Amino acid sequence: MSSEAEILVRLTVNGAVVARHVPVRRSLADFLRHDLGLTGTHVGCEHGVCGACTIRLDGEIVRSCLLLAAQADGAAVETVEGLTESGEIAALQQAFLARNALQCGFCTPGMLVTAADLLRTTTTPTREEIRGAISANYCRCTGYHAIVDAIETAATSRTGDR
Amino acid sequence: MSAATDQEVGRSRVRPRARRLVAGRGRYTDDIAAPRAVHVAFYRSPHPHARIKALELSAARAIPGVVLVASGADIARHCKPFAGVHRLFIGMKAADQLPVAVDRACWQGEPVVVVAAETRAIAEDALDLIEVDWEPLEGFGTPEGALAGPAIHEQLGDNIGFDGITTTGDVATAIAGAAVVVEDTFRFGRHTGVCLEARSILAVYDPQEQSLVVHESHQCPAQQQAIFADLMGLPEHRVRVICPDVGGAFGIKQQLYGDELATCIVAKMTGRPALFVADRVESFASDIHAREHVVKARMAFAHDGSILALTLDDLFAVGAYSQYPRSSIGEASHVARLTGAPYRIPAYQARVRMVYQNKPPVGHYRAVGHPIACAVGESLIDQGARALGLDPIAVRRLNQIRDGSGPHASHGAAVLEGLTLDACLDRLLAGFDVTDFRREQAAARQRGSLLGLGIASFVELAGTGAPYYGESGAPVTAQEACLVRLEPSGHVRCQASATDQGQGTDTAIGQAVADAVGVAFDDVEVVSGDSAACPPGGGAWASRGASAGVEAAVRAGRALRAEILRLAGLILQRKPEQMYVRRGVIRDAVTGAELITIREVAVIGHYRQHLLPPGTQPDLSLVRSYVPQNQAFLTTNGIQLATVSIDPGLGEVRLLRHRVAHDSGTVINPQLLDEQIRGGVVQGLGAALFEEIRYGEDGTLGTGTLMDYLVPLATEIPDIEVVHVTTADPSTTLGAKGAGEAGTAGAAAAVLNAVNDALAPLGARVSALPLTPERVLAAIAAASSVPAEALSRQKAGT
Numbered sequence: 022m023s024s025e026a027e028i029l030v031r032l033t034v035n036g037a038v039v040a041r042h043v044p045v046r047r048s049l050a051d052f053l054r055h056d057l058g059l060t061g062t063h064v065g066c067e068h069g070v071c072g073a074c075t076i077r078l079d080g081e082i083v084r085s086c087l088l089l090a091a092q093a094d095g096a097a098v099e100t101v102e103g104l105t106e107s108g109e110i111a112a113l114q115q116a117f118l119a120r121n122a123l124q125c126g127f128c129t130p131g132m133l134v135t136a137a138d139l140l141r142t143t144t145t146p147t148r149e150e151i152r153g154a155i156s157a158n159y160c161r162c163t164g165y166h167a168i169v170d171a172i173e174t175a176a177t178s179r180t181g182d183r
Numbered sequence: 184m185s186a187a188t189d190q191e192v193g194r195s196r197v198r199p200r201a202r203r204l205v206a207g208r209g210r211y212t213d214d215i216a217a218p219r220a221v222h223v224a225f226y227r228s229p230h231p232h233a234r235i236k237a238l239e240l241s242a243a244r245a246i247p248g249v250v251l252v253a254s255g256a257d258i259a260r261h262c263k264p265f266a267g268v269h270r271l272f273i274g275m276k277a278a279d280q281l282p283v284a285v286d287r288a289c290w291q292g293e294p295v296v297v298v299a300a301e302t303r304a305i306a307e308d309a310l311d312l313i314e315v316d317w318e319p320l321e322g323f324g325t326p327e328g329a330l331a332g333p334a335i336h337e338q339l340g341d342n343i344g345f346d347g348i349t350t351t352g353d354v355a356t357a358i359a360g361a362a363v364v365v366e367d368t369f370r371f372g373r374h375t376g377v378c379l380e381a382r383s384i385l386a387v388y389d390p391q392e393q394s395l396v397v398h399e400s401h402q403c404p405a406q407q408q409a410i411f412a413d414l415m416g417l418p419e420h421r422v423r424v425i426c427p428d429v430g431g432a433f434g435i436k437q438q439l440y441g442d443e444l445a446t447c448i449v450a451k452m453t454g455r456p457a458l459f460v461a462d463r464v465e466s467f468a469s470d471i472h473a474r475e476h477v478v479k480a481r482m483a484f485a486h487d488g489s490i491l492a493l494t495l496d497d498l499f500a501v502g503a504y505s506q507y508p509r510s511s512i513g514e515a516s517h518v519a520r521l522t523g524a525p526y527r528i529p530a531y532q533a534r535v536r537m538v539y540q541n542k543p544p545v546g547h548y549r550a551v552g553h554p555i556a557c558a559v560g561e562s563l564i565d566q567g568a569r570a571l572g573l574d575p576i577a578v579r580r581l582n583q584i585r586d587g588s589g590p591h592a593s594h595g596a597a598v599l600e601g602l603t604l605d606a607c608l609d610r611l612l613a614g615f616d617v618t619d620f621r622r623e624q625a626a627a628r629q630r631g632s633l634l635g636l637g638i639a640s641f642v643e644l645a646g647t648g649a650p651y652y653g654e655s656g657a658p659v660t661a662q663e664a665c666l667v668r669l670e671p672s673g674h675v676r677c678q679a680s681a682t683d684q685g686q687g688t689d690t691a692i693g694q695a696v697a698d699a700v701g702v703a704f705d706d707v708e709v710v711s712g713d714s715a716a717c718p719p720g721g722g723a724w725a726s727r728g729a730s731a732g733v734e735a736a737v738r739a740g741r742a743l744r745a746e747i748l749r750l751a752g753l754i755l756q757r758k759p760e761q762m763y764v765r766r767g768v769i770r771d772a773v774t775g776a777e778l779i780t781i782r783e784v785a786v787i788g789h790y791r792q793h794l795l796p797p798g799t800q801p802d803l804s805l806v807r808s809y810v811p812q813n814q815a816f817l818t819t820n821g822i823q824l825a826t827v828s829i830d831p832g833l834g835e836v837r838l839l840r841h842r843v844a845h846d847s848g849t850v851i852n853p854q855l856l857d858e859q860i861r862g863g864v865v866q867g868l869g870a871a872l873f874e875e876i877r878y879g880e881d882g883t884l885g886t887g888t889l890m891d892y893l894v895p896l897a898t899e900i901p902d903i904e905v906v907h908v909t910t911a912d913p914s915t916t917l918g919a920k921g922a923g924e925a926g927t928a929g930a931a932a933a934v935l936n937a938v939n940d941a942l943a944p945l946g947a948r949v950s951a952l953p954l955t956p957e958r959v960l961a962a963i964a965a966a967s968s969v970p971a972e973a974l975s976r977q978k979a980g981t
């Protein structure tokens with residue numbers, strides 16, 4: 022194997038404590054995907070533009086391609102897998118399915134994490150607010166219309182629940 | 184339950200695969216675990232054109248963790264060269280290609296050295312230590328420069344890969360007798376698909392079996408199987424190509440790439456799995472590009488707006504090589520075939536020239552050629568209408584090929600059948616009040632703001648048939664096949680040659696097979712994207728999923744239903760025609776009484792054959808195929824409408840409304856259909872306003888990241904209105920027509936016309952895409968300088 026410099030990283034991922042030695046230059050996205058096998062987080066550009074790698078770090082949404090795994094030391098990370106398991110994004114996922122708000126699905130995990138963040142801060146966002154919130158998440162397949170519909174539906178169904 | 188409600192075709196079923204994808208359980212190529220895999224990276228040419236005098240690879244080889252460093256010559260020892268020639272185009276020339284450059288690089292980004300290492304990071308470290316002694320050669324980036332320059336490939340004599348003329352009628356006489364002749368030169372920027380999942384491939388070679396198993400982010404597994412076997416000299420039945428979940432393809436993942444073939448060779452050379460995942464920068468530098476055309480065109484009209492003649496000269500620059508296996512000519516040949524195709528045009532002349540230049544290869548991106556043909560033809564119609572003082576919609580109505588007028592031998596040498604242009608135009612305008620818009624536009628003008636309305640009609644050649652690639656010599660099939668099998672449990676499994684990158688083809692097959700066999704949708708499973716598990720067939724290209732892929736499945740499903748009824752008849756001692764199947768139950772044709780279930784027939788057919796009459800052989804796995812045998816293309820059509828506002832100070836174009844009317848034939852799944860069209864429209868809107876891969880005159884790339892190459896964002900795009908005309912295609916049992924490319928075909932043209940409608944009061948016009956603020960401002964400035972001069976002369980005179 023290589024003689025790459027490694028560092029010990031300890032963090033919480035989807036509620037579980039993880040400790041691994043990783044190369045110092047490994048990105049958080051690659052760490053999640055390749056070291057932990059959490060391949061739901063996708064890499065579309067590796068320069069912070071497309072949003073496919075969006076995850077939650079200590080409650081804030083971040084681009085995991087722009088962070089090093091080492092920078093997440095001590096943090097709490099949530100990925101699409103964890104948000105699925107906890108049921109937090111169930112209404113969004115249901116709306117995405119029913120409205121066909123995904124085609125190839127490559128943007129979808131990042132889109133869902135971003136949408137969940139919007140719905141945490143805004144109860145009933147307008148379509149413009151939804152478009153604004155996902156404007157840094159690229160989707161090449163859908164043209165966004167169905168995604169906006171799905172997020173709108175999820176927001177409405179959620180307020181209905183209350 | 185009534186027959187109408189349990190019909191699956193026509194319902195908006197949720198895609199089963201999407202359930203995995205929303206949960207983050209996609210299986211894209213880079214998600215597949217491969218123990219001991221080496222990571223492949225490429226040293227790519229920094230020069231558009233340069234000779235490789237010497238390679239210094241020893242420092243790269245010395246890095247711990249590096250497994251292989253191979254030159255083009257090392258790789259070439261393991262494969263044959265390939266050339267993208269299409270034999271239907273007499274006189275076409277194309278140079279041989281190798282996976283990795285040998286002696287000379289002809290485009291910036293061409294692979295020059297391959298590195299395989301324990302990790303991608305180590306492979307990239309090794310790339311930094313590779314030294315190449317380059318002798319830069321003159322590079323030609325522009326189409327005109329390439330046309331005039333010396334041959335990039337000496338053996339071809341010049342840079343003209345193809346030069347062909349299509350002629351109908353007497354153009355000179357028609358033009359001489361015209362009331363108005365409009366003329367323009369249109370320029371189209373290079374753009375590309377920008378699949379969010381970059382090209383990826385994982386190759387595993389077994390030296391004992393001589394077998395190659397490839398996971399590849401690709402649209403056409405059967406084609407790739409044939410190509411890898413042929414070029415690497417492997418027995419084809421030992422090569423298997425699996426296309427798992429694919430993160431967008433759009434034609435970009437339809438050809439052979441040298442770096443992907445080289446990855447298979449690395450697997451063979453190292454005896455270890457080899458993984459190559461392109462990064463975004465190398466995707467821009469090496470993915471198939473499209474649409475670099477300069478089109479000079481003229482249209483001649485009579486006083487009443489009748490089109491008398493059309494001429495065009497398309498200079499189409501395709502990069503250094505013609506793509507393999509389909510060749511790069513498709514886009515220009517579609518421009519010749521489709522410009523003005525919705526209209527009766529008695530006199531026509533089209534010249535297309537495909538030229539080589541020092542840029543990456545150009546090929547098939549969604550709606551091949553259609554957007555160019557549509558923009559040129561529809562812009563000229565608007566210009567003609569304006570010159571004659573006629574309403575552009577009225578001019579379209581006047582010239583359109585009438586619905587129901589039978590097969591039309593078009594001026595572009597295509598046979599167009601079953602067009603529904605009148606119906607589509609009516610549907611389009613039924614939801615849009617033109618008079619109202621014109622009133623609003625006039626009011627806006629009073630306030631100094633610019634609004635515009637554009638319409639673009641198009642004929643689509645969706646669903647290529649056997650004659651087109653049949654004549655090409657390439658291993659490309661227009662046939663699709665589907666194996667449908669009744670499982671012992673009574674469920675149905677389909678193994679389809681058509682592939683699905685998110686379009687929903689699998690779901691459409693499931694719905695159509697459910698109806699054809701007579702089972703519930705949930706009882707059907709569809710497997711696709713595996714050259715070993717599925718019968719050979721085309722995959723995904725040319726909007727053929729619904730028209731050809733689903734058609735094959737319907738035929739197989741019906742055959743299976745007949746077999747189920749045959750066996751049920753033998754079991755029950757009744758005639759098959761006295762029974763029917765619905766939702767898994769076989770019933771009496773007259774009374775509707777339940778006789779036996781499919782599950783019971785399946786159990787006897789698979790486990791209890793001794794209960795059947797002597798000599799009975801059940802056949803519960805049946806394959807059927809479908810190919811449009813004698814039609815080069817299946818035809819459909821649509822029309823799009825765009826409204827825009829322009830900020831005259833900033834030159835920025837804002838999209839207001841976008842509306843599409845399209846004939847998709849029989850609708851299998853309304854929601855999936857609409858979303859195909861919407862997604863296609865937005866790619867066309869990207870082409871209209873934002874997307875351009877910019878190169879210097881010598882072929883040096885200027886847009887390597889998503890920060891320089893702009894794709895549409897959610898805030899820049901309006902909701903897309905979609906309406907349908909549903910005229911079943913008479914040539915198939917199902918009658919579905921292609922729709923995946925319809926949106927892309929006409930969107931940019933509609934926006935171009937809308938922008939020029941908005942600019943018309945200023946006397947300004949643009950004829951180059953994308954319609955960037957710089958181009959719009961330049962057009963406004965050029966126009967305003969004329970009245971300004973006229974004004975100053977007037978003043979001087981007084």
Ligand code: FES
Nearest residue numbers: 065067070072086
């Ligand atoms: S991969 Fe992180 S933003 Fe694109």
Ligand code: FES
Nearest residue numbers: 124128160161162
């Ligand atoms: S669904 Fe393919 S990129 Fe969004």
